[in-house]
Amino acid sequence: MVSQPTTISRAAEIVRISRIFDFLLLVPILLVIIGTYHLSMILTVGDWDFWLDWKDRQWWPIVTPLMGITFPAAIQYGLWKHLRLPIGATVCTVCLLLGMAITRWFAYHLWTNYPINLVLPATLIPGALLLDFVLLTSRSFFVTAILGGMLFGAVFYPANWAIFAPFHQPVEYNSSLMTLADVSGYSYIRPGVPEYLRIIERGVLRTYDTYATPLSAFCAAVLAVPLYGLWSYIGKLFSTTRFIDKF
């Protein structure tokens, strides 16, 4: 004989259903974010993030945060606006780093035998934490765009400095002055990217001496503000719950 459930046990069951459903929802959400954000990043930032010797002071600190703010801004909009979860940007960047780290090890290192130092991924997590923090404390997309967007762009280079600084040490190699990163790049031939294609520190930037890096970081900070606004709006468009009656 089956006993009838009490109101309390029924309420507990509903809570449990809700919790299990939430956990199950995480699986497609996280996997789709990894798959799509990662693909978007490798096809727009790509080479600057793949290779140690592409991580320069002119392009890498700008291209990476500007393309990196796309999914965090869009997902952050949906999660905060509709679910009041201030974790959208951090979730995206953690997913991205996870996807990149797996591929760098199993594809570049174990399949095509590049040393892991040559293909270390950069991290966007510190900027994303600040972006979420600004949204949580200000509760305003406008303030987040101005302050959070600027922080996201500006902290990218300093946040990665500890990882990549050792590879920017100067060395004399074949009577030329270069960095350890350059030597690594020359030592491991990549037929797909001949040297004339490497887009780093072009023009007369070197005359700016040590100002090059902060200038790039500030430029990224300024440009990240309108991009945050644009991608929040795109997040708003894609958060639609509309139905249409006919094709």
Place this chain on the structure above:
Amino acid sequence: MSTQASEIKANLSANPNQYWYLRDGYKYGLALLAVCAMYVGIRLYQGAYAMDTGLDSTMPIFDVYWRRLFYIEITLEVIFAIAVASYLWLTRDKQMQNLSTREEITRYFTFIMWGGVYGMAVYWAGSYFGEQDNAWHQAAVRDTPFTPNHIVVFYLGFPLYTILGMGLWLYARTRLPLYVDKISVPLTLAVVGPFMLLPSVGYNEWGHTFWFREELFASPVHYGFVISVWFALALEGTILQIIARMSVLLDKFALENQ
């Protein structure tokens, strides 16, 4: 989290019907495992044979190890697509108006599980094999659009998640009342957008007929993929639709069982 998992496991063994809404849970686990096992197996196959047999597409051995894989993939994909679409359509619910709340809740769980398998396929195609393609192009000069990694990412990875996405859309259309009479804009965008990566292969490979050696990954010949993949953001709207409906269903479930 582990406590909750062990509690669920203990309760499940004590009373199997207590988790009635996880009716398709074991199929979900098997499907996730199958997708992962297939891709891990293929990655091991690439590791074992790509460098020895996949560098020169004019060699007869290339046909044996790679073109044959391509033909097997395409054949199985056509069969799988027809099987999924036929199964979902032929077993569709024709008595949707009599659907109980319990059954609808269970179907939402199954729907999300299907989404999980779709997500797993998106991960392997978009993240792992998508970036692994660059690793291959940097180590080998391409002489064909059917490289050992393209055969996996373009002609297995993209079609597989497209078929699963189509299945996701059809499942909603044939089993969930919310989606039966109307077309969900976000669900359609979330499925059609990533599907557009497949035709973008044409634009990409056409571009590479000009620049077969210079393999800048951030180059405009890849932007078709980028724009298509942005549409996956419509998953946000889909999740919101599902959460809103589940909220209504759980209230209804509570009232029915008072």
